[in-house]
Each structure stands twice: as C-alpha cells, then as structure tokens.
Amino acid sequence: MIRIAHLVDDTGAGGVTRYLDFLAADPVMARRMTHRIVPVSRTRPAATAIKADLIVSHLTVTWRGLPGLMALRARHAGTPIVHVEHSYCAGFVAANVRARRRFHTLLRTAYALFDRVVAVSEAQAEWLRLRGLVSDAALSVIPPCVELKAFHALPAPEGCRTIGAIGRFDRQKGFDLLIRAFRALPEPTLVLRMIGDGEERARLEALAEGDPRIRFEGFASDPVAAMAGCDAVAMPSRWEPYGLVALEARAAGRRLLVSGADGLADHVGYGATPVQGGTVEAWTEALQAVRRGEAEVTFGAVADGGRQCRSGWDALVSTTLGAVSEPDVLPGALPA
Incomplete structure (x- = not known):
C-alpha cells in the first residue's frame, strides 16, 4: 500500500x-x-x-x-x-x-x-x-x-427564479459585480442568495442595501442544501484556479454562469455559460438570459x-x- x-x-x-x-x-x-x-x-x-x-x-x-x-x-x-x-x-x-x-x-x-x-x-x-x-x-x-452523489440526487429546478452566489466573500469572487448586475433586473420576484462569509461582507451588504431580493445567508455548513435552493449559480470570479462550486453546480444540473477566468474556462467545455466582457452590463444581460431560459443546461454525464x-x-x-x-x-x- x-x-x-x-x-x-x-x-x-x-x-x-x-x-x-x-x-x-x-x-x-x-x-x-x-x-x-x-x-x-x-x-x-x-x-x-x-x-x-x-x-x-x-x-x-x-x-x-x-x-x-x-x-x-x-x-x-x-x-x-x-x-x-x-x-x-x-x-x-x-x-x-x-x-x-x-x-x-x-x-x-x-x-x-x-x-x-x-x-x-x-x-x-x-x-x-x-x-x-x-x-x-x-x-x-x-x-x-x-x-458529488448528493448533488446528483437533487431534483431539477422548475424555472429559474433564484440565483446562487456561493463562496468566500472576497474581492476574488467578483460578487460586487454580480450584485450591481442583479439590481438592474426589474423582476420583483427574483432572488439572489449570497451564501458565504468573509471580509467583504459589509461592503457587499452596502451594495445590496435597499433591494429586498438580495439575501445574505452566511456560511453554509451543508453545501448540498445550499445548492438545492438555487435554480442557477453565478461565478463572476476575477481569478479562479479551478472552482469546485462550478463542479458541484454541474453535478446538480444547475444553470451555471462563469466569468471564464482561469480554471473556470475548463467548465465551459462541459456546458457552463461564459459571460464575455466582465462588465455589469454583460452580467445583467447574462442573468436575464438565464431568467428567460435561454441558457439551457447542457452538461454531459458528470457521474461521480x-x-x-x-x-x-x-x-x-x-x-x-x-x-x-x-x-x-x-x-x-x-x-x-
């Protein structure tokens, strides 16, 4: 051995x-x-x-x-x-x-x-x-x-009303960009779940202030349960050597939006949708496309x-x- x-x-x-x-x-x-x-x-x-x-x-x-x-x-x-x-x-x-x-x-x-x-x-x-x-x-x-077995077992979402942002609240993750993009969406029933914690939390909460659709839920000790409550996952990272959340979203059959930075580009080949440009406007447009069902889940079999x-x-x-x-x-x- x-x-x-x-x-x-x-x-x-x-x-x-x-x-x-x-x-x-x-x-x-x-x-x-x-x-x-x-x-x-x-x-x-x-x-x-x-x-x-x-x-x-x-x-x-x-x-x-x-x-x-x-x-x-x-x-x-x-x-x-x-x-x-x-x-x-x-x-x-x-x-x-x-x-x-x-x-x-x-x-x-x-x-x-x-x-x-x-x-x-x-x-x-x-x-x-x-x-x-x-x-x-x-x-x-x-x-x-x-x-990943528990992620595979999650039921497929019906429609797309809840966007998940899962990870450490750090400048790396680009969640500030995501909040600005989400706030530009007009639909009152959409929800952005901010799942995580970190030194950027106060800044992110300030960016979200006044928008009741944006919910800060803290660190998730159970990542499967966190994923279960998301219809789609957004990863606007400024850098990301790999991105395990992307793998989990793929396994769960969730629509996945990624910046395409570094290792996130690897997930594009497996069905993740890249957001070109990295601007607030580009992310707003990508979120709208997900909401309309234009970004379909096309992941291959991820198995275990x-x-x-x-x-x-x-x-x-x-x-x-x-x-x-x-x-x-x-x-x-x-x-x-």
Missing part, C-alpha cells in the same frame, strides 16, 4: 480540505494508496516528522515560506515531493502582482524543489507553461473533486466526478514512484 502524506497549512472548511477528505475516503483509491492529511506550519513544514512514500505539498508558496520548503526538501531528500498549486494563476497575477518578474522568480525557485508540480486545471497548466514556471516533463494536471481525479493520482504515483498502475476500471466518468 502506497502511503501519501498531504501537507496543509490551513485546515478550515474550504475547498482544499473537502478535496483532501474526498481523497482520504474514496474506496477506489484506497485499494492501492492511503491519503493522510498532515497539518504543518507554512514557514516550517520540515518541523513535523513525516513518514510516507510520497509527500504532497498543498502549501501556499511565499518568499517567507521558501526557506521552509528548502528545509523540507533537504530533510526528505530520498522521498519524492509533489506540489499542488491551489493559489496562483494568470488572473491572480493580473489582479494582484505588480513586481511580476520577482514573483515568477519565486515560483520558479519554489517549484524547482519538487519532483512534480500539479495544476488543478488545464488553463492554469497553460499559464505555468507559457511563463516557463514548470517544464512539461515536471507538470501534471489533476482536476480536484469532492463527493471522480474518474479524472482518480486516474490523475494513479498516473502521478506511477510517474513519481515508478509504480505499475492497475488497469483503468474505475467506475464513473467525467465527459471527455
């Missing part, structure tokens, strides 16, 4: 934690590997004793944390170490980084410490290639997954959503450890 240790510096109830819970609990992958979650310090990951055949970093790369990654590499010189990039993408750099040459130097230096780097979307992988941050030989693409994820980890283990994989007989499939 192959032992895999996943290093995390944040154990909050976010997408990375749910993804790792899926890996640890999945019975198909458990036939050949065990996934153990190991909380570590972002700046001193080598301080924690790790016994594994493969170490996987889910840490955020920073200049402050770079010496810690070097120490991790030195302490485990004989163990393959892989990094999964959850944080950075082209949209992140465009929106947040001024000293881009310096930032790219940080990433190249950090990524060189790992045997492989895993991108969470094809769009993110293309950015890594174009910027010369990772060589093709050292790059893998594994879309993350969570347990795990096959690409499982096969990706199987290939990664084979590449880094030289293991011989079992034949691909994994149940369920995402559309090719």
Whole structure:
C-alpha cells in the first residue's frame, strides 16, 4: 500500500480540505494508496516528522515560506515531493502582482524543489507553461473533486427564479459585480442568495442595501442544501484556479454562469455559460438570459466526478514512484 502524506497549512472548511477528505475516503483509491492529511506550519513544514512514500505539498508558496520548503526538501531528500498549486494563476497575477518578474522568480525557485508540480486545471497548466514556471516533463494536471452523489440526487429546478452566489466573500469572487448586475433586473420576484462569509461582507451588504431580493445567508455548513435552493449559480470570479462550486453546480444540473477566468474556462467545455466582457452590463444581460431560459443546461454525464481525479493520482504515483498502475476500471466518468 502506497502511503501519501498531504501537507496543509490551513485546515478550515474550504475547498482544499473537502478535496483532501474526498481523497482520504474514496474506496477506489484506497485499494492501492492511503491519503493522510498532515497539518504543518507554512514557514516550517520540515518541523513535523513525516513518514510516507510520497509527500504532497498543498502549501501556499511565499518568499517567507521558501526557506521552509528548502528545509523540507533537504530533510526528505530520498522521498519524492509533489506540489499542488491551489493559489496562483494568470488572473491572480493580473489582479494582484505588480513586481511580476520577482514573483515568477519565486515560483520558479519554489517549484524547482519538487519532483512534480500539479495544476488543478488545464488553463492554469497553460499559464505555468507559457511563463516557463514548470517544464512539461515536471507538470501534471489533476482536476480536484469532492463527493458529488448528493448533488446528483437533487431534483431539477422548475424555472429559474433564484440565483446562487456561493463562496468566500472576497474581492476574488467578483460578487460586487454580480450584485450591481442583479439590481438592474426589474423582476420583483427574483432572488439572489449570497451564501458565504468573509471580509467583504459589509461592503457587499452596502451594495445590496435597499433591494429586498438580495439575501445574505452566511456560511453554509451543508453545501448540498445550499445548492438545492438555487435554480442557477453565478461565478463572476476575477481569478479562479479551478472552482469546485462550478463542479458541484454541474453535478446538480444547475444553470451555471462563469466569468471564464482561469480554471473556470475548463467548465465551459462541459456546458457552463461564459459571460464575455466582465462588465455589469454583460452580467445583467447574462442573468436575464438565464431568467428567460435561454441558457439551457447542457452538461454531459458528470457521474461521480471522480474518474479524472482518480486516474490523475494513479498516473502521478506511477510517474513519481515508478509504480505499475492497475488497469483503468474505475467506475464513473467525467465527459471527455
């Protein structure tokens, strides 16, 4: 049995934690590997004793944390170490980084410490290639997954009167743009459910003030129940390496509007509707089209959503450890 240790510096109830819970609990992958979650310090990951055949970093790369990654590499010189990039993408750099040459130097230096780097979307992988941050030989693409069976079981919505905005209230998510676009819609019975919390909440509530159709519902401990109350989902993110909410919306058969930024572009190939331009006017028009039923759900069979994820980890283990994989007989499939 192959032992895999996943290093995390944040154990909050976010997408990375749910993804790792899926890996640890999945019975198909458990036939050949065990996934153990190991909380570590972002700046001193080598301080924690790790016994594994493969170490996987889910840490955020920073200049402050770079010496810690070097120490991790030195302490485990004989163990393959892989990094999964959850944080950075082209949209992140465009929106947040001024000293881009310096930032790219940080990433190249950090990524060189790992045997492989895993991108969470094809769009993110293309950015890594174009910027010369990772060589093709050292790059893998594994879309993350969570347990989707309960999302599949949700009944299809009748009509489209409730729009869901699900996620952390942060500038990244573009919910300020969505609120402005929604307020331009005239229908009094439409509802915008703001499901989440974060430092942008007060600002978003101020933008929504005076419109009783916009409801702030707080953090949802049950993402399935949150999705059940939405007829459509809007994701106007300014940057998004992948977007698990998009995968969940697809599994639930909800109409899905996305900005197309970074990894959200991957979901367009599976039926999500891209909103071109990223302006308030463009989002108002897209919301109107959803309301009129013009943005139909055309998703292929998402099945359990795990096959690409499982096969990706199987290939990664084979590449880094030289293991011989079992034949691909994994149940369920995402559309090719």
